[in-house]
Amino acid sequence: MTVTRRVPSPADPGELDAIVAFVAAQQARPDRRISYVGTEAEGIGAELDGLEPPWATTARVLRAGAAITGAVVVEWDEDLGRSWVIGPWAAGDGAAWAGAAGMLLDAALAQAPATVTRHEMSGEVANRRLADLAAARGWSAGEVNHVLLADAGCAAASSFPTPTPPPLSLWTARSTGAASTARATWTSWPSTRPRAVPASAAGSSSRSAAS
Numbered sequence: 001m002t003v004t005r006r007v008p009s010p011a012d013p014g015e016l017d018a019i020v021a022f023v024a025a026q027q028a029r030p031d032r033r034i035s036y037v038g039t040e041a042e043g044i045g046a047e048l049d050g051l052e053p054p055w056a057t058t059a060r061v062l063r064a065g066a067a068i069t070g071a072v073v074v075e076w077d078e079d080l081g082r083s084w085v086i087g088p089w090a091a092g093d094g095a096a097w098a099g100a101a102g103m104l105l106d107a108a109l110a111q112a113p114a115t116v117t118r119h120e121m122s123g124e125v126a127n128r129r130l131a132d133l134a135a136a137r138g139w140s141a142g143e144v145n146h147v148l149l150a151d152a153g154c155a156a157a158s159s160f161p162t163p164t165p166p167p168l169s170l171w172t173a174r175s176t177g178a179a180s181t182a183r184a185t186w187t188s189w190p191s192t193r194p195r196a197v198p199a200s201a202a203g204s205s206s207r208s209a210a211s
Helices: 013-027 041-049 094-109 128-136 152-156
Strands: 004-010 060-064 067-077 082-090 118-124 145-150 178-186 207-210
Touching: 004 094, 013 041, 013 067, 013 082, 060 094, 067 094, 082 094, 094 128, 118 128
Parallel strands: 082 118, 178 207
Antiparallel strands: 004 060, 060 067, 067 082, 118 178, 118 207, 145 178
Protein backbone atom coordinates (compact mmCIF):
# COMPACT_ATOMS: atom_id res chain seq x y z
CA MET A 1 0.00 0.00 0.00
CA THR A 2 1.29 3.47 -0.90
CA VAL A 3 1.42 5.82 2.05
CA THR A 4 1.23 9.54 1.29
CA ARG A 5 2.88 11.91 3.77
CA ARG A 6 0.46 14.85 3.79
CA VAL A 7 2.44 16.99 6.21
CA PRO A 8 5.95 18.21 5.35
CA SER A 9 8.64 16.56 7.42
CA PRO A 10 12.41 16.92 7.77
CA ALA A 11 14.53 15.19 5.17
CA ASP A 12 16.15 11.89 6.04
CA PRO A 13 19.95 11.91 5.58
CA GLY A 14 19.71 9.04 3.11
CA GLU A 15 17.27 10.77 0.76
CA LEU A 16 19.18 13.96 -0.07
CA ASP A 17 20.13 12.64 -3.51
CA ALA A 18 16.48 11.80 -4.17
CA ILE A 19 15.49 15.34 -3.20
CA VAL A 20 18.05 16.79 -5.61
CA ALA A 21 16.77 14.50 -8.37
CA PHE A 22 13.19 15.61 -7.70
CA VAL A 23 14.20 19.27 -7.74
CA ALA A 24 16.14 18.80 -10.99
CA ALA A 25 13.08 17.25 -12.64
CA GLN A 26 10.97 20.21 -11.51
CA GLN A 27 13.60 22.74 -12.58
CA ALA A 28 13.63 21.28 -16.08
CA ARG A 29 10.22 22.89 -16.58
CA PRO A 30 10.24 26.72 -16.82
CA ASP A 31 6.70 26.83 -15.40
CA ARG A 32 8.01 25.27 -12.18
CA ARG A 33 11.49 26.77 -12.05
CA ILE A 34 12.93 28.61 -9.05
CA SER A 35 15.60 31.24 -9.71
CA TYR A 36 17.95 30.43 -6.85
CA VAL A 37 19.27 27.16 -8.29
CA GLY A 38 20.05 25.79 -11.74
CA THR A 39 18.54 22.97 -13.72
CA GLU A 40 21.14 20.18 -13.54
CA ALA A 41 21.33 17.84 -10.56
CA GLU A 42 25.07 18.23 -10.02
CA GLY A 43 24.87 22.00 -9.98
CA ILE A 44 21.75 22.02 -7.82
CA GLY A 45 23.46 19.83 -5.23
CA ALA A 46 26.50 22.11 -5.16
CA GLU A 47 24.36 25.22 -4.84
CA LEU A 48 22.35 23.73 -2.00
CA ASP A 49 25.56 22.65 -0.27
CA GLY A 50 26.56 26.31 -0.08
CA LEU A 51 23.52 27.36 1.95
CA GLU A 52 23.59 28.34 5.60
CA PRO A 53 22.11 26.82 7.71
CA PRO A 54 22.98 23.52 5.97
CA TRP A 55 20.19 22.57 3.60
CA ALA A 56 20.03 19.04 4.96
CA THR A 57 18.68 20.53 8.20
CA THR A 58 16.18 22.94 6.66
CA ALA A 59 14.82 20.76 3.84
CA ARG A 60 11.20 19.76 4.28
CA VAL A 61 9.60 17.17 2.03
CA LEU A 62 6.32 15.55 1.12
CA ARG A 63 6.28 11.87 0.21
CA ALA A 64 4.03 9.32 -1.43
CA GLY A 65 5.42 6.06 -0.19
CA ALA A 66 9.16 6.25 -0.84
CA ALA A 67 8.78 8.87 -3.59
CA ILE A 68 9.46 12.56 -2.99
CA THR A 69 6.46 14.61 -4.12
CA GLY A 70 7.37 18.00 -2.68
CA ALA A 71 10.38 19.84 -1.33
CA VAL A 72 11.47 23.20 0.02
CA VAL A 73 14.66 24.60 1.55
CA VAL A 74 15.19 27.86 3.42
CA GLU A 75 18.20 30.03 4.13
CA TRP A 76 18.30 33.04 6.43
CA ASP A 77 20.54 35.81 7.71
CA GLU A 78 19.73 36.99 11.21
CA ASP A 79 21.81 40.16 10.83
CA LEU A 80 19.70 41.16 7.82
CA GLY A 81 16.49 39.81 9.37
CA ARG A 82 15.73 38.11 6.07
CA SER A 83 15.13 34.63 4.68
CA TRP A 84 15.20 33.16 1.18
CA VAL A 85 12.80 30.34 0.42
CA ILE A 86 14.34 27.99 -2.13
CA GLY A 87 11.24 26.39 -3.60
CA PRO A 88 8.63 25.24 -2.99
CA TRP A 89 8.51 22.46 -5.57
CA ALA A 90 5.51 20.16 -5.62
CA ALA A 91 4.09 17.52 -7.92
CA GLY A 92 0.62 17.95 -9.37
CA ASP A 93 -1.33 20.90 -10.67
CA GLY A 94 -4.16 23.17 -9.63
CA ALA A 95 -5.47 22.79 -6.10
CA ALA A 96 -3.20 19.80 -5.44
CA TRP A 97 -0.10 21.86 -6.19
CA ALA A 98 -1.37 24.91 -4.30
CA GLY A 99 -2.17 22.86 -1.20
CA ALA A 100 1.17 21.07 -1.16
CA ALA A 101 3.18 24.20 -1.96
CA GLY A 102 1.38 26.17 0.72
CA MET A 103 2.24 23.58 3.36
CA LEU A 104 5.85 23.50 2.22
CA LEU A 105 6.10 27.29 2.35
CA ASP A 106 4.69 27.30 5.88
CA ALA A 107 7.17 24.59 6.90
CA ALA A 108 10.04 26.69 5.56
CA LEU A 109 8.95 29.93 7.22
CA ALA A 110 8.34 28.21 10.55
CA GLN A 111 12.05 27.45 10.84
CA ALA A 112 13.26 31.05 10.64
CA PRO A 113 14.25 32.72 13.93
CA ALA A 114 11.88 35.31 15.36
CA THR A 115 14.32 38.05 14.38
CA VAL A 116 13.86 37.15 10.70
CA THR A 117 10.77 39.05 9.60
CA ARG A 118 11.27 39.44 5.83
CA HIS A 119 11.02 36.54 3.45
CA GLU A 120 11.67 36.17 -0.26
CA MET A 121 10.85 33.73 -3.07
CA SER A 122 12.06 34.00 -6.65
CA GLY A 123 10.94 32.13 -9.74
CA GLU A 124 10.78 32.23 -13.50
CA VAL A 125 8.10 34.53 -14.87
CA ALA A 126 6.58 31.40 -16.43
CA ASN A 127 6.09 29.96 -12.94
CA ARG A 128 2.59 31.32 -12.50
CA ARG A 129 1.88 28.84 -9.71
CA LEU A 130 4.51 30.52 -7.56
CA ALA A 131 3.18 33.97 -8.44
CA ASP A 132 -0.33 32.91 -7.43
CA LEU A 133 0.94 31.45 -4.15
CA ALA A 134 2.75 34.69 -3.33
CA ALA A 135 -0.30 36.77 -4.22
CA ALA A 136 -2.54 34.59 -2.06
CA ARG A 137 -0.24 35.30 0.89
CA GLY A 138 -0.27 39.03 0.24
CA TRP A 139 3.41 39.15 -0.74
CA SER A 140 4.43 42.02 -2.99
CA ALA A 141 6.03 41.45 -6.38
CA GLY A 142 9.35 43.00 -7.26
CA GLU A 143 10.45 44.10 -10.70
CA VAL A 144 11.37 41.54 -13.32
CA ASN A 145 15.15 41.31 -13.68
CA HIS A 146 16.95 40.43 -16.90
CA VAL A 147 20.38 38.83 -16.83
CA LEU A 148 22.76 38.35 -19.75
CA LEU A 149 24.39 34.93 -19.90
CA ALA A 150 27.44 34.25 -22.03
CA ASP A 151 29.59 31.19 -22.66
CA ALA A 152 33.39 31.19 -22.53
CA GLY A 153 33.69 31.71 -26.29
CA CYS A 154 31.36 34.69 -26.26
CA ALA A 155 33.19 36.16 -23.29
CA ALA A 156 36.57 35.73 -24.99
CA ALA A 157 35.32 37.59 -28.06
CA SER A 158 33.93 40.45 -26.01
CA SER A 159 34.97 42.72 -23.21
CA PHE A 160 33.33 40.53 -20.56
CA PRO A 161 35.81 39.79 -17.76
CA THR A 162 36.21 36.09 -17.06
CA PRO A 163 35.92 35.46 -13.30
CA THR A 164 38.75 33.58 -11.59
CA PRO A 165 37.63 31.19 -10.31
CA PRO A 166 34.33 31.28 -12.24
CA PRO A 167 31.14 31.47 -10.15
CA LEU A 168 29.26 28.22 -9.92
CA SER A 169 27.18 27.54 -13.04
CA LEU A 170 27.76 31.01 -14.52
CA TRP A 171 30.46 30.36 -17.13
CA THR A 172 29.68 26.76 -18.01
CA ALA A 173 29.96 25.61 -21.61
CA ARG A 174 26.97 26.48 -23.78
CA SER A 175 25.99 25.75 -27.35
CA THR A 176 24.71 29.28 -27.91
CA GLY A 177 26.73 32.46 -27.85
CA ALA A 178 24.65 34.52 -25.46
CA ALA A 179 21.11 34.69 -24.19
CA SER A 180 19.00 36.92 -22.02
CA THR A 181 17.11 35.52 -19.06
CA ALA A 182 14.57 37.34 -16.93
CA ARG A 183 13.63 36.55 -13.38
CA ALA A 184 11.19 38.02 -10.90
CA THR A 185 11.16 38.19 -7.11
CA TRP A 186 8.29 38.57 -4.68
CA THR A 187 9.49 40.48 -1.67
CA SER A 188 8.65 43.22 0.79
CA TRP A 189 12.06 44.82 0.32
CA PRO A 190 14.66 44.95 -2.47
CA SER A 191 16.80 41.83 -2.51
CA THR A 192 20.00 42.33 -0.52
CA ARG A 193 21.88 39.11 -1.24
CA PRO A 194 23.33 38.45 -4.71
CA ARG A 195 22.61 35.06 -6.23
CA ALA A 196 24.50 33.20 -8.94
CA VAL A 197 22.38 32.97 -12.08
CA PRO A 198 22.63 29.44 -13.51
CA ALA A 199 23.68 29.41 -17.15
CA SER A 200 21.32 26.50 -17.71
CA ALA A 201 18.42 28.90 -17.15
CA ALA A 202 19.22 30.98 -20.22
CA GLY A 203 16.24 32.08 -22.25
CA SER A 204 13.85 31.89 -19.33
CA SER A 205 12.16 34.55 -17.22
CA SER A 206 11.64 34.73 -13.49
CA ARG A 207 10.05 36.82 -10.76
CA SER A 208 10.53 37.03 -7.00
CA ALA A 209 8.23 37.81 -4.09
CA ALA A 210 8.57 38.51 -0.42
CA SER A 211 6.48 39.07 2.65
